[in-house]
Amino acid sequence: MLTSEFSLPAQTPLSGEMPRPDGRYRNHYPTLDFSSPTHPKTLDHLTLSSQQIDSLYFKKYHPPVPLLDPTIPPNNYYDRSPLLFWTVVYISSRQYAEEPGLLGMLTSPLKQLLWGTISNPPHTWYLVQSMLLFCMWPFPTSSLWNDTTPMLVNLAQTIAMQLGLHQPEAIQDFSRTKQKLTAREISEVVKTWSICYIASQSMTTIYGLALPSSDWMIDRICDQDSTYMVPENMKHQLLIYRFSARRGHWKEKSQASLRLPQHTAVLTSNLREADNDVLLNGTGLQLYVFYLLDSGGSTSRKIALLRAFDIAKTLIANLRQLDTTSNFMKHCPASYFRVTSLVALFILKLQDSNYAELLDVESGKRAFNAALFLLRQASLEDSDLPGRTSNILAQLWSRQGHSKQSGEEPRLRLRTRLSASLLHDQLWSWRESFGGQVSASHTPPADNIGPQSMTTLPDGGLIVPTPEEGHVDRLTFEEVFDTEMLSLLPFDLEADASLNPLTSFTEGVPSPSKVL
Numbered sequence: 001m002l003t004s005e006f007s008l009p010a011q012t013p014l015s016g017e018m019p020r021p022d023g024r025y026r027n028h029y030p031t032l033d034f035s036s037p038t039h040p041k042t043l044d045h046l047t048l049s050s051q052q053i054d055s056l057y058f059k060k061y062h063p064p065v066p067l068l069d070p071t072i073p074p075n076n077y078y079d080r081s082p083l084l085f086w087t088v089v090y091i092s093s094r095q096y097a098e099e100p101g102l103l104g105m106l107t108s109p110l111k112q113l114l115w116g117t118i119s120n121p122p123h124t125w126y127l128v129q130s131m132l133l134f135c136m137w138p139f140p141t142s143s144l145w146n147d148t149t150p151m152l153v154n155l156a157q158t159i160a161m162q163l164g165l166h167q168p169e170a171i172q173d174f175s176r177t178k179q180k181l182t183a184r185e186i187s188e189v190v191k192t193w194s195i196c197y198i199a200s201q202s203m204t205t206i207y208g209l210a211l212p213s214s215d216w217m218i219d220r221i222c223d224q225d226s227t228y229m230v231p232e233n234m235k236h237q238l239l240i241y242r243f244s245a246r247r248g249h250w251k252e253k254s255q256a257s258l259r260l261p262q263h264t265a266v267l268t269s270n271l272r273e274a275d276n277d278v279l280l281n282g283t284g285l286q287l288y289v290f291y292l293l294d295s296g297g298s299t300s301r302k303i304a305l306l307r308a309f310d311i312a313k314t315l316i317a318n319l320r321q322l323d324t325t326s327n328f329m330k331h332c333p334a335s336y337f338r339v340t341s342l343v344a345l346f347i348l349k350l351q352d353s354n355y356a357e358l359l360d361v362e363s364g365k366r367a368f369n370a371a372l373f374l375l376r377q378a379s380l381e382d383s384d385l386p387g388r389t390s391n392i393l394a395q396l397w398s399r400q401g402h403s404k405q406s407g408e409e410p411r412l413r414l415r416t417r418l419s420a421s422l423l424h425d426q427l428w429s430w431r432e433s434f435g436g437q438v439s440a441s442h443t444p445p446a447d448n449i450g451p452q453s454m455t456t457l458p459d460g461g462l463i464v465p466t467p468e469e470g471h472v473d474r475l476t477f478e479e480v481f482d483t484e485m486l487s488l489l490p491f492d493l494e495a496d497a498s499l500n501p502l503t504s505f506t507e508g509v510p511s512p513s514k515v516l
Helices: 050-056 074-080 082-095 102-118 125-136 149-163 168-174 183-202 216-223 232-248 250-254 264-270 274-293 299-326 334-351 361-378 385-401 418-434
Strands: 041-043 046-048
Touching (some): 041 082, 046 050, 050 082, 074 082, 082 102, 082 125, 102 125, 125 183, 125 334, 149 168, 149 183, 183 216, 183 334, 216 232, 232 274, 274 334, 299 334, 361 385
Antiparallel strands (some): 041 046
């Protein structure tokens, strides 16, 4: 039985060895062969030369997701898992200028290898690692409905738990043989489970699905000195996404108060690396989306949304600079595409409202266009999600430019997808304007629907009437978060009075932080 006294093992020297070929566990490993040249490899009818493999392996894609060891020779990875080997090659081929068609040639046979491996247990942690890498850099797809990422991340978590990767100190309980992990094996396991958590939580930006907010192992990685077990960059991402997970589970607040993690200082000072700074501010921006779910028009709400507008512009400026120096968007995980989409949607929503007269519209336009540029940088083909998203956003902006601002408070009709409600609300707006779909009322929150309010159709379908505005279960920001969790953010919800366009009529009004 797990106890709160468990801690990660003390730091010990690591030998550079890897687990045995089947990906399970033993205390002695085969010696790695660093002297042998890379061998050509064949997948289906496609053969890559040793020079191609060496030029693709662990170049641009390892730093954002430091799951694997880039010092391990390609031959050794292939011997242990052909799927993992080809996964690394495939991801590296996404922006391979010397052979642009390589990605397309690899896609079909690698999908067959992936799903064939999944359907043939017993599974190994190499399969889990491959699936997670595909979650971070998904196969190109033209629609959210065709995206297999949610399925893959759920399968990866299930298989990881079957292998006991979520409880490395008790991994023997999930094995048929007696095993005890060494320090290197525990590090491998902890990193794999950490990426499971990161991959699943990063999808909430675009899918808006509620995921588990608490994880025993993740809490211990975040709250202990575990940087020798996982890279510092990975630990920072865990801190960000753990906060994001707690944010998404605000409905549980009445049952268990959210507590301030011990490492607030880490969040507020050490997360200032450029890429993590983008993720952290993106998480904060998702928090502001909850103001859009509140249909009221209070002064504190207006101040907060105007502050969010400035944060969105700053985030895009930082990401643009990062991309300029390193072509970051061409190689980054999908989580950055999702954050960029959120920023563009936020700017669009506020400028197409009665807030427009309070905004610096020109700087907002520049930030919006920069976001479209970044999305296109992340696109592999015109019909993939980043490419289509940039086109949809451009059409929505064009529609706004050919009509007057709505003159209404910025609010959302669709309110059932947490912070992703902004994305899906705008997608419905696009469908109604450009997709030929007739405007229809969105489904109200489930707790407002009762059997007496539904009408059954002859074919068995249901008509759900839209409730009156006064009967909608409105969300207020103070019901969603407590002030301790808000203090994790690297910015203050209280707008700077010197920059606040509402200063002239907000004197004497409590600041947002006081309201919260």
